[in-house]
Amino acid sequence: MSGESREVVLELRDLEVAFKVKGGGTFKAVKGVNFCIYKGETFGLVGESGSGKTSIGRAIVRINDASSGSILYKGRRIDGRIPKELDLEVVRKIQMIFQDPMASLNERAKVDYIVSEGLYNIGVKRSEEERRELVAKALLEVGLLPEFASRFPHEFSGGQRQRIGIARALIMEPELIVADEPISALDVSIRAQVLNLLSSIQKAKGLTYLFIAHDLSVVRFITDRIAVISKGRIVELAETEELFRHPLHPYTRALISAIPQPDPLAERRKVVKVYDPACHDYSVEGPAWSDVGGGHFVLANSKELEAYREGLAAGRL
Amino acid sequence: MAKGDAILEAKDIVIKFNLRGRTLTAIRGAGLRLNEGETLAIVGESGSGKSVLTKSFIGMLDQNGWVDSGEAVFEGRNLAAIKDEKDWLAIRGKKISMVFQDPMTALNPLLTVGAQIKEVFELHHGLSGKQADHAVVEMLERVGIDNPSERRKQYPHEFSGGMRQRVVIAIAVACKPRILICDEPTTALDVTIQAQILDLIKALQRDLAFTTVYITHDLGVVANVADKVAVMYAGQIVETGSAEEVFYDSRHPYTWALLSSLPQLGVKGQPLYSISGTPPNLFNTVVGDAFAPRNPKALKVDFAAQPPMFQVSPTHSAATWLLDPRAPAMEPPPAILAMRAKLGGAKLGGAKLGDAAKNGGAL
Numbered sequence: 001m002s003g004e005s006r007e008v009v010l011e012l013r014d015l016e017v018a019f020k021v022k023g024g025g026t027f028k029a030v031k032g033v034n035f036c037i038y039k040g041e042t043f044g045l046v047g048e049s050g051s052g053k054t055s056i057g058r059a060i061v062r063i064n065d066a067s068s069g070s071i072l073y074k075g076r077r078i079d080g081r082i083p084k085e086l087d088l089e090v091v092r093k094i095q096m097i098f099q100d101p102m103a104s105l106n107e108r109a110k111v112d113y114i115v116s117e118g119l120y121n122i123g124v125k126r127s128e129e130e131r132r133e134l135v136a137k138a139l140l141e142v143g144l145l146p147e148f149a150s151r152f153p154h155e156f157s158g159g160q161r162q163r164i165g166i167a168r169a170l171i172m173e174p175e176l177i178v179a180d181e182p183i184s185a186l187d188v189s190i191r192a193q194v195l196n197l198l199s200s201i202q203k204a205k206g207l208t209y210l211f212i213a214h215d216l217s218v219v220r221f222i223t224d225r226i227a228v229i230s231k232g233r234i235v236e237l238a239e240t241e242e243l244f245r246h247p248l249h250p251y252t253r254a255l256i257s258a259i260p261q262p263d264p265l266a267e268r269r270k271v272v273k274v275y276d277p278a279c280h281d282y283s284v285e286g287p288a289w290s291d292v293g294g295g296h297f298v299l300a301n302s303k304e305l306e307a308y309r310e311g312l313a314a315g316r317l
Numbered sequence: 318m319a320k321g322d323a324i325l326e327a328k329d330i331v332i333k334f335n336l337r338g339r340t341l342t343a344i345r346g347a348g349l350r351l352n353e354g355e356t357l358a359i360v361g362e363s364g365s366g367k368s369v370l371t372k373s374f375i376g377m378l379d380q381n382g383w384v385d386s387g388e389a390v391f392e393g394r395n396l397a398a399i400k401d402e403k404d405w406l407a408i409r410g411k412k413i414s415m416v417f418q419d420p421m422t423a424l425n426p427l428l429t430v431g432a433q434i435k436e437v438f439e440l441h442h443g444l445s446g447k448q449a450d451h452a453v454v455e456m457l458e459r460v461g462i463d464n465p466s467e468r469r470k471q472y473p474h475e476f477s478g479g480m481r482q483r484v485v486i487a488i489a490v491a492c493k494p495r496i497l498i499c500d501e502p503t504t505a506l507d508v509t510i511q512a513q514i515l516d517l518i519k520a521l522q523r524d525l526a527f528t529t530v531y532i533t534h535d536l537g538v539v540a541n542v543a544d545k546v547a548v549m550y551a552g553q554i555v556e557t558g559s560a561e562e563v564f565y566d567s568r569h570p571y572t573w574a575l576l577s578s579l580p581q582l583g584v585k586g587q588p589l590y591s592i593s594g595t596p597p598n599l600f601n602t603v604v605g606d607a608f609a610p611r612n613p614k615a616l617k618v619d620f621a622a623q624p625p626m627f628q629v630s631p632t633h634s635a636a637t638w639l640l641d642p643r644a645p646a647m648e649p650p651p652a653i654l655a656m657r658a659k660l661g662g663a664k665l666g667g668a669k670l671g672d673a674a675k676n677g678g679a680l
Contacts, residue, residue, distance in 0.1 A: 048507035049478070157595065187362045188534045192578040192591035199588065214507060217537070221580035221589065258508040260537025262579055262656075264560035267541040272512040 007039040007074075009176050009208045010060065010094075014069035017055045026067075029055040031232040033069070034289060037176070042202065042209040044223035044240070046216060046255070052232040053212050057178045060210065061096045073176075088122050095169035099181035101161035105153040111164055112149035115139065118172045138167040142197060159190035166197065170205075180212045195222060216259045220244055225295075228252045230275075234289075238296040246317050248298045248308045251275045280304070324495060324528050325351040325374065330387035330397065332369055332378065332552075341599050343369045345552035345607075346387070351496070351528055358531040358539040358560075360575070361549035364596055367532045370549070371498050373397065375413050376405035391496075411441050414494035416518075418501040420481035424473040430457075430484045431469025437491040452491075459524075460487045461517055479510035483517065490521055497522070500532045515541055536579060540564060545632070548572050551597050551607035558633030565657055567649070568627075568635040570615075571608045577652035590652050606638065614647065 017030040030052040037043045047053040058064040059079070060071060066079040078090050095118075098104035105114055115135045119126065126134075136146035142163040153161055162182065169177055179198070183191045199222065201207060213219050219226060220240055227237040228251065236249040247253045254275035261267055280287065285301040292298055292308055300308060311317035332344035344366045351357055359367045372378050374389055374396055389396040392412070399405060417423040425433060434453045438444040444452055450469075457465035460483040473481055482502065489497060499518065503511035515538065522529055531542055539546055539560070546563040548556040548571065556569040567573055576582065577590035594611040597603050606612075609619035618624075618638050627640035638644050648654065 048509065188536075188575065189362050189578055189592040192580075192589040195580070196588040196591055216508070217579070217581045221583045221585060254509060258512045260508075260511075260535065260541050262536040262540050262564060262576060262581055264540040264543070264564050267537075270541075272509070272516075275509070 008036045009039050009074060010037040010210070011035075011072040011075075012056070012060075012069070013072070015056065015059065015066055015071060016068040017052070017059050017064055018067035028067075029232055030059070032289075033229075033232075033234050035227055035234065035237060037208055037210060039175075039208055040202075040206055041224040042211055042222055044219040044226040045210060045212045045229060046214065046219050046226055047229035048214060048255075050231075051229045053214075053229050054180055056229075057096070057180050057210065057212050060176075061094055061178055062090070091118075092122055092172045093175045095172050095174035095177050097162075097165050097169055097177060097179040097182045100185045101158055101165050102185070104165055105161055107153055109152075110149065111135075111139075111151055111153065114153070114164060115149070115168050115171055118168065122172070134171055135167075138171040139164075141170055141201065142167045157190075158186050159193055162186060162190075162194055163197065166194075166201070170201065174207070176208045176210065178210045178212070181214070182211075183218065184213065184215060191218070198222070216255060228255065233299060234297075235299045236297065239294075242294065242296055246296070246312060248292065248296070248312075248317060249300070250279055321355075322353050323350050324353045325349075325389065325391045327370075327374075327389040327397075328387055330370065330373065330389060331385040332366070332373055332382060333385045334379070334382040336381065336600075339600055342385075342602075343382070343552055343599060344373075345599075345603065347549070347552065347554050348387075349547055349554060349557065351530065352545075354522075354526060354528055355544045356522070356529040356531065356542050357545045357547060358533060358543035359547045359549055359554075360533060360536060360539055362534060362575075362596065364599075365549040366552040367549045368500055371415075371500070371530060371532055374496075375409040375415060375498070376402070377409070377415075410437070410489075410494075411492050412494055413496040413498065414489040414492060416482075416486055416489045416497065416499040416502045419505050420478060420485050421473075421505070423485045424481060426473050429470050429472055430476065434469070434484070434488050434491055437488055441492045456487045456491055457484075459521070460484070460490075461513075462487075478506055479514060482506060482510075482514055486514075486517065486521070490525060490527070493525055494527055496528045496530065498530045498532070501534070502531070503538060504533070504535070511538070518542070536564075536576065537581075548575065551603060552599060553607065553636065555608070555637070556635040558629070558635075562630065562633040566629075566633070567653065568629055568633075568640060569608075569637045570612045570639070572635070573649050573653050574608075574612070576656065577650055582652050582656050590650070606636075616644065 012033050012035055015030055015033040016028060018026040018028045021027050033056060045053045045056060055064055059066050070077050071079040073090055076086060112135055115138055116131050119131060135149050139146050139148060144163050183194050186194060202209060211223055223240050225239050226243050227234045230251045236252045244256065247256050254273040257273040282301060287299045287301050289297060290300055290305050298308060308317065328348045329346045330344050331346055334341045334343055347370055361367045373384050376399060384397040387397055431453050434456055435449045438449045438452045453469050454465045457469055462468055462480060462483055503514050506514060533539060543560045546558060546560050547554045550571045556563060556567060556572045563572065567576065574592045578592060580589060583589040592611055597607050605621050606619040606624055609615040616638055624636045624638045626634045626636045628634045639647055
């Protein structure tokens with residue numbers, strides 16, 4: 001898959017997200033982040049809690065402001081102040097699915113309203129009949145019955161509630177869906193259902209996903225490319241299988257080594273690698289975002305980069 | 318007591334809850350044997366009863382719940398018969414102690430972590446003053462907290478999630494319990510921290526020689542820690558065996574389904590195996606095999622009669638009619654067969670697993 005010929009849906013350029021800290025000063029949750037998401041792909045953003053992965057997702061749907069850098073949707077800047085029409089378009093085209101279906105649905109509203117709320121917000125006048133039809137269609141698409149529209153969220157299980165959350169995004173006919181840990185609050189047996197649903201919708205509608213998660217085994221299964229983020233910086237980006245076969249950055253390697261496998265004998269032999277940021281010597285030369293070839297990027301200085309390239313060529317990495 | 322002797326033996330436990338005038342049977346006759354020094358992992362989806370069952374061992378069932386029948390023998394005493402809160406105090410926290418899922422809520426935000434650990438030493442060991450403080454520092458050091466003499470004076474909010482869980486563990490093991498129950502101890506933590514916490518619990522188990530029970534839905538964690546695994550479904554233990562037996566030679570369709578739905582075993586671009594339907598409503602009486610309605614290959618008998626536990630090996634048993642000699646031969650689903658072929662265990666298991674495969678073929 002070469003990147004040049006593919007349509008870029010979303011591009012982040014030197015994105016920085018900063019928050020004001022009590023007592024003055026700012027905290028940079030996201031620093032110098034660059035990546036593109038291509039049309040139709042599932043792009044995984046993986047990191048531990050506090051790494052800034054959610055802040056990136058929220059900056060894309062413009063819940064958080066980008067403090068510097070830019071976010072481009074199909075070549076047009078969507079961060080900061082933007083014209084009204086573009087704003088309405090972006091609201092429709094970029095939708096979000098949240099982590100906790102128990103917290104992300106309005107308990108006092110019926111499913112009918114929850115699913116169609118977005119339609120009211122974009123100000124397109126629709127007859128009541130049309131709106132109902134759209135809700136019914138969205139519910140069917142996520143495997144729920146149209147009758148459920150008249151019920152309240154508490155009448156549903158966690159998996160069903162997450163389906164409602166997905167229906168609410170789908171009714172807007174989005175192109176890009178930012179899914180922030182969409183299955184981590186769900187039970188094991190339900191996770192597979194929701195993952196399958198996300199994949200089948202993607203195939204049917206040609207959707208693009210930004211899949212934010214901390215569970216690498218899930219991310220490996222569902223994504224085409226992965227960016228690994230640590231302390232607000234992307235440390236490595238590659239096609240999914242490439243990343244798992246040849247992880248370069250020590251942080252990525254530590255993260256991959258920590259994934260528990262359903263294999264007792266292998267687990268008992270396993271040695272978990274620990275990432276120590278002190279292993280980098282950036283006193284002389286700081287790290288830069290560099291391509292090691294084939295769309296595999298890593299944050300490294302020239303000395304480290306050389307070691308990675310040598311390691312790859314010799315088959316050690 | 319020697320390693321390998323039973324430390325806790327539960328038989329036919331039935332636990333019921335009263336909810337708005339209706340009775341829910343959360344545990345429908347579950348039994349397990351916990352051996353001295355081993356690690357048992359109880360797996361199952363939410364609502365399967367794994368937490369309820371273990372909570373009954375420390376008298377922490379909600380007010381509206383009770384052990385209806387069955388017995389759980391620990392140190393010659395039937396825990397299921399204890400009614401008096403005073404009697405529980407001699408066991409809970411002292412002999413059997415628990416680590417909870419969320420370290421954010423398990424600690425008291427208004428007390429320093431030192432004070433919370435000290436309480437244990439004062440109440441159960443009768444230590445006080447300097448002696449107790451000394452024990453606290455020693456305990457914090459043992460669970461891997463740097464600079465313990467200073468950090469004991471800090472409050473929970475000054476600790477990260479992983480460090481907080483270490484404090485919770487320190488409180489739980491401060492009494493040198495004989496059994497430590499860990500209820501989803503790492504679900505709220507990042508993977509790298511998870512690995513550290515699991516290693517810590519293992520190291521403490523070696524040093525302090527306690528027996529560990531894990532309650533988890535994460536089969537990766539189970540593979541990492543467990544000597545023995547019990548799979549729970551709808552208030553019953555449907556399969557139990559050594560970790561190797563359950564992962565490499567599972568026999569119950571529910572265990573197959575649970576393993577098949579792991580993304581680690583999925584094939585990219587193809588739908589992941591998913592279990593259809595929902596667990597049975599435990600307000601109603603369950604007839605037959607509780608998993609049958611969700612099992613596309615269920616036998617007729619599964620809907621009519623509840624399967625007994627069939628012995629597969631001295632340590633391995635499963636409650637499924639498939640193990641009855643009269644049952645038709647049934648292969649595990651493709652994902653399970655592929656997993657057995659793929660996993661490192663299959664190569665390493667050698668003769669033992671070869672035998673298991675033969676038995677599996679004959680079934």
